Amino acid sequence: MHSALRVLLSAGLILSSCVINAQSVGTYSSGIKREGNEFTFPAEKADIKLEFCTPGMFRVRTSWDRKFEAPENLMVSNYKWAAVNVSTSDAADHLLFQTEKITVKVMKSPFRILVYAKDGTLLNADYGLAAEKRGDTVSCTKELSADEHFFGFGERMDFVDQRSKKIKLNVGRGKGRPHIIGAYNILEANYSPVPFFMSTRGYGIFLHNSFATEWDMGAGSSDRYSFSAAAGELDYYFIYGPDFPSILDSYTALTGKSPLLPRFALGLHAGTYSGGTWGHEKESSDSYVVQLARKFRSLGIPVDLLWLDSTWRIFGKNGGNGATSFEWRDTFNDPKGMFDSLYAMNFKMVGLHLRPRFDNGVKLNLLDQAREKGLVYPEPNNQGEFVNFFDQKSVDWWWDNGVMRVASLGAKFLKTDEGSAFGGLANESDKMGPTDRTAQKLHNVFPVAYAKAPYEKFQEFNKIRGLNQTREGYAGIQRYPFIFAGDWPSEWQYFGPVIKAGLNIGLSGVGYWSHCMGGFEHPADPELYTRWVQFGMFSPIALVFGMDHPGYKEPWNYGQQALDNFKKYDHLRYRLMPYIYSNAYKMYKTGLPLMRALVLEHQHDANVYDIGDQYFFGDKLMVCPVTTKGAQTRTVYLPEGTWYDYWTGKRYQGKQYVHVVTPLDTIPVFAKSGSIIPMQPEMLYTDEKPVRELTLDIFPGKSGTFELYEDDGTSLNYKDGKYALTSFSTLRADDQLKVKISKPAGQYTPASRTYLLKIRLDEGEQRPVVLQENGKKRTEGWRYEKSENTLYVKTVNDSRKDIDINISFK
CATH class of the missing domain: 2.60.40.1760 (glycosyl hydrolase (family 31))
Known part of the structure; x- marks a missing residue:
């Protein structure tokens, strides 16, 4: 011993x-x-x-x-x-x-x-x-x-x-009214x-x-x-x-590991009240939804998913807006035609919001039927309202008699809202639901069962990977992704705490997470909207949604500068899709979240313990949102290593604080030394066009690697090994830089492509003079841009071969 x-x-x-x-x-x-x-x-x-x-x-x-x-x-x-x-x-x-x-x-x-x-x-x-x-x-x-x-x-x-903190963990929004000291209390948010x-x-x-x-x-x-x-x-x-x-x-x-979402689910998600939020329900319509989708497309704003929040349905006789009747409002004249129009515009999935209680509508009495059949969660005097998501018979009946009424028309996923209402105070009413000891035991896991049911049902029905959006969760919720941060007002004071929420949930095993860009309630200050959007596009799931009437966080309603900013970062996210998707696969294999608190990789650096406004986005990038109104600069902590400003290429040594300039259209982003970041061409939606050329954005360093993950993007075949891995590596020694690109390996065969190498060089470094590809000297197809201090190289060979690039400097 x-x-x-x-x-x-x-x-x-x-x-x-x-x-x-x-x-x-x-x-x-x-x-x-x-x-x-x-x-x-x-x-x-x-x-x-x-x-x-x-x-x-x-x-x-x-x-x-x-x-x-x-x-x-x-x-x-x-x-x-x-x-x-x-x-x-x-x-x-x-x-x-x-x-x-x-x-x-x-x-x-x-x-x-x-x-x-x-x-x-x-x-x-x-x-x-x-x-x-x-x-x-x-x-x-x-x-x-x-x-x-x-x-x-x-x-x-x-x-x-x-x-040194005391913490209470019990699913809930935060008690008390008015909201400013109740539901909007960041200390109580759960x-x-x-x-x-x-x-x-x-x-x-x-x-x-x-x-x-x-x-x-x-x-x-x-x-x-x-x-x-x-x-x-x-x-x-x-x-x-x-x-x-x-x-x-x-x-x-x-x-449980987070499963892979459909690749298109890493594109933009847009939510809508269909033109009529609370108090304006009569203004909601299917025509508003179709016109909204057309506007995204006509303005060249990339987007893949859309869902209709609460006001698509009538509010029932028993639970009001806190339950689900599954009956469309009469202002939705042709729901199937709406779905068909959206899919014709290449939206990949369209979903609907609901709540976990059955309700009776005008033509449909699901609550009465479920009570009669014993398919609600039991409460005294047969007054139960909740779908009993702990009982498969209840889930099956809910699916067959409720959800299938909208799935058969074109709905492909749900937003399962208000999971905290089981055994707790509901947002939209004073009802508590069951409160006995058994309900207390089930209260925290109810949101998991609630998300699991439609995730699995829709996965089987759609015959592609599942997707579910939910507000509440507990241990295990990562198996039924994704969750969003909830209904935080469009105010500067909540912006920073929402970022912390993303860091902490990632440290807790939940990697697919999102939030409402610009906040959820109230019209947003255009500057806040701009800054929040920048953060939102560098979040695990990018989601834009709000209940402010008539603005609804739609980017064209916040001024031209805000719209330009939205498009800039939305396009960048779609270009980064190969990078994001590869990191999503790594999350599936290892549990490492897409959005990582600095402490996750630097647990012995006490400087990072309290940092709640910086994070790693995947393996290679560090993102530093600006959360102060009017700020033109901010202080950033750079952990150990060498870092490069993503926008300018300026080099910084780590283990120090630096002060950086932050114009309104710029969120500070840094790349690790040796980073290789794969990027695809701009697209208006996922797979809009084939990727004939993949850009590799390479930052200086002694060495670097990246493994690109690819599959068909939608099926469950990845679980059986049907995917491809392509390895990229760089090695710098003296006046030589070597870049190696392997041909894809694995049971999936991606379409062939060439590569554009975008090699950032250190300031003052000697310019490249000789370039060889697979042992042959090349005099064309590459150039050095002195103003950018960047070398561009287009490969002659494509991905069907291994490619070796050797670059000599003076």
Whole structure:
């Protein structure tokens, strides 16, 4: 045994001297049972199960009634793990469990758990007692290291680093009216909480419990943190990294990876109230929707998806605008003709907004029928209204008798809104829905079940990859993407918090995320709209939507400068589609989000812990939105390494703060040294035309790589390996630059193409003089633009061959 580990294991811990008025686990004496990877300890007052999922991840379950809950499939999608090689030993006061990555030390009296890295470093230890139960509340307290910081917890809008904070996780918008101190309280916003965090000490913890939870991450005491659930089993997973990407990979292996969306879903999404938001419903119509789509196309604004929000349907007799009747308003004269017109304009998907309650309309009484058949979630006196998304019969009936009424006309996805209303206060009414203990247990996972149903149903019906837009979520929601940040007003004070929401949800395993560009409620200041759009086009999902009548966040309603800005960044996003799509595939494989907080890749750089307004967009780009009205400059932190201004090519050394100029039409973007960024030609919608030439935007560096991912863009065949990977690499040595482009490899064959290399050169660098392609000297087809300090090279060979470019400088 490693000497340092032997010392640590023999040291033990000093117990807290405070009197704890709670039911503890007590002492373990003997009787451990092993079944495969699972060890069961019968202690005095409870049974504890320790299960090794992988060499670096284990599960701890504590049951005071000695009965353990059955598996559920909404939060956790994987319960089957390969055998883990665990060596065990039994000493007088402790048990040891060792894998190739960690050592778990279980103290017998009182029962406590300590976790060590292989080199003997203490990673985590129970503080005092391993677990406690007070009434129905179950909790666990851990030691807090002096240098430890915490990240995750879902779509938080308050802070990025949660050390010394108290956090409550329970799906909801924020209580209280007026909205300015209720629903718009960034401290209470809980649209998509996730009971999971990562520690800079190199581990993560996922509390596998769907009841409301509370977390004290050092607020009460600087030497410990705790987490608790209102009821249920104390069940948590400990995940060793030690780096954050590895922790996220393991966490999403447990709760599910984000599937690939259709490639066109990475294009622009546009939402509409069809011309009539709340109070203006009579102005809504199918003709407005068709004219809106035509305007996007006529103005040359790239867009792929469109959905109709609430006012496409009449508000029913029982739930009003808080439920769904599935009856069109009479101002929608020809819904099928509307869908047909939109698809004729090459919109790829058109969807509809709904809410999770059944309702009776004028001609259709779905609520009455569902109650009669017992297909609503049960409430006293048969007054249930919610579709019982926990019951497949209810889901099937909802689909066949409700959703199919619009899917058969042309709807291809849903916006599943108001998932928080199950067991909570609804936005659009004072109804609470079910509130008993079972409903409290299901409240947080209801949005997951709600999103799952149409995602899977439409995937089968459309015969392409699924898509669902939802506002609320919980652990596991990443399997039924995507979520958006909710109804934040068009005010500067909410812009920054929305960015934090995107960073935090990405740190929590949810990669497909979006927000309403310019904000949702109220007309936007044109400057705010401009800045928010810049951020929106560099978000995982680009989405424009608002309820301000009559502007609706449509870009031509905010002035020519705002329209020009919208088109500039929308076109750039479509050009970046190969880059974005390749990173989406990486997310599917590893759990790494498209939008990444800086701490995700620099967890030991304390400078990044509080940065909530910068992020990595994929592997190579760092985006720095401007969130201050009137700002012409902003301060940016550049992490370790060498960085290049994306727009000017100016070089910066990292590990420092820099002040950059930010004209209104410019969002600061930086590229890592060695970056290779694939870009396609401009398009008005996905696959508008074949990609005959792919641009590789190359930034200086000693070396660089990028792997381009390609498939058919819509089918599920990628899960069976039917895709292609093309490797790009650069190597700089002395006065030589080598660029290698492999031919695509894999079971999918993309159309052949040539490449345009756009090679950024450092200021003052010698100009290129000799260029060879596949060993042959070339005198044409390349040029050096001194004013841009950029070398352009068009390849002679196409993608059916490997291509080697060698460039010599003076």
